[in-house]
Amino acid sequence: MDNNTFPPFLVTPEIDDEANKRIKQYPEEKKRSAVLPLLHIIQHNFGFINTEATEWVASKLELEPMQVHEVVSFYPGLREHAPGKYHMRVCRTLSCAMTGSAELMERLCELTGIDRSKSDSHHNPIAVSPCGQWSVEFAECLASCGTGPVCMVNDDFHEAVTPDNAQGLLDKYDSASKS
């Protein structure tokens, strides 16, 4: 489900400049190295990576679109569909799980009305709330095992988010969307 939270893909001069700056980090004939940096620029600006964007990256780096798509489809950190406005990644791995990250995930879903029953870790990891405001995903180890449960909301990092703190976490982003 793609919602209207993000602007449609459009290459502005700023985005093109940023892309060119990244391409310069690599040797002239090794442009392909800039695949991930360019995809990050797109995902940051447009929320996810669609076919049009994949084709633009390919043309920019003189690659076949398939060579870009195989990268997009491999990495868990790259998305082909829109997440919510606030995308929450909860760490699922051992140390966080011991501190209750599964319970945190349950609580976040309850509070935002997200249904994870159709999610699976490989093919469909992200579940979006009906309002399109929130989405959740289980992430593997976020490297802060001493302060679990940890959770990322977009680019922000939060530690020691117990299930009891779930509402407080949501309030930080949108006090209006209390359920």
Place this chain on the structure above:
Amino acid sequence: MSNITYLPGKEPDQREHRLIFKNIDREGWDNSIDCYIKDGGYEQLKKAFKMEPQAITNEVKTSGLRGRGGAGFPTGVKWGFIPPNNTKPVYLICNCDESEPGTFKDRYIVHQDPHQLIEGMIISCFAVGANTAYIYIREEFPEASGILEKAIEDARAKNFLGEDILGSGFNLEIYLHRGAGAYICGEETGLIESLEGKRPYPRIKPPYFPAALGLYMSPTIVNNVESLCHVKHIIGMGGEEYAKLGTPRNTGTRILCVSGDVKKPGYYEVEVGKITMGELLNDICGGPKDGRNFKAVIPGGSSAKIMRCEETYEIKNPDGSQRNLSFYDIPMDFDTIAACGSMAGSGGVIVMDDSRKISWVLNNINHFYAHESCGQCTPCREGSMWMRKISDRIANGEATPEDVQTLEDVAYQIDGRTVCAFGEAASWPVEAIISKFRDELEAETSEDNEYLSDEAKRQLSFINQ
């Protein structure tokens, strides 16, 4: 160091020896270049520029520094693998893909002390003759990426990077490259493939040893964040002086990250091998939670083999004689932990108390490896998925007693049959948990489940006909 004070509640333990983490949680400290320089930062770089590159490598060899990323390979020796008559450009890559479950040290270095890493990298690049370096940082560290970009820019403005650095005639650019959430990119050849813009399928060694055929088929040195930071201190102290820290063959300090069921989880920088498991867990970390006992410990990130806390190990002394060692007396070094059948790995110590069901732990770990297998090699791709399915059954009380044996068989068919060490990383936890907790796992299985029902047996009889 007596004039250094730390933020309230973040004071290091008495038994710690802060070298890399000297500035972590330090009162009045920030991650700006000015703060770093005021504290004597970039002085080691100036010292290094007065040395011959080969002399720096020799100091690192003398120091005995072993890689802090997981394998514990001597850093100076790794640098020495660059072919002597090489004419291609040499690259250095800082592996900041910190993703071994249980490990959380690089995060603090890049957030709070990024210039320590950059200074270590410049010295290392000068030693190996690299004019281009990349920091491969995991995507889940967006804030750290911003901090490092700023730090690189500031270092460049002061001519610690760029052309003719500090009049030495040495040129260097450091670039940041963000990953995209794949554990396999921590494997050095997978990382290189990822940096080349491809799927991070690891390369087979031989022939693709990065020091000879690395990034763009050029000699490439891949070092962990913590290892590169140590280089700065080795130049500062001299290799011989550095080697006095820690114990022979296990020199220096290292950061141990403790998580799980202890009173005070956290990061502790100690001299390698100078404290024991018992001192770490019972004294520094405050022991088990009230009313609980320690059950098992994974000593070096989730790929390391699990250890039972009531076990005793029979190990060989250097002179060939035997000695018995209880779990709590194991020194926190590379060699003794290896002799006890596990590994010091990345320093991520995960502790479980008697409230944890071992089947649940096993299943959590199996989900991780099934998710992170890159899918290149069949034994790992299929095996990790089957191990997850079987441990799902055990954890859900749906397993038959034979399932434990099947799980073990699957694990041993992955181990040693894959391109990279992920195969071992995925199968060792399973092998170890089964060998140490077979009784507990089998007790959770039952003959009385749908897989052994009369109907299932009838169905099976058709297949076997």
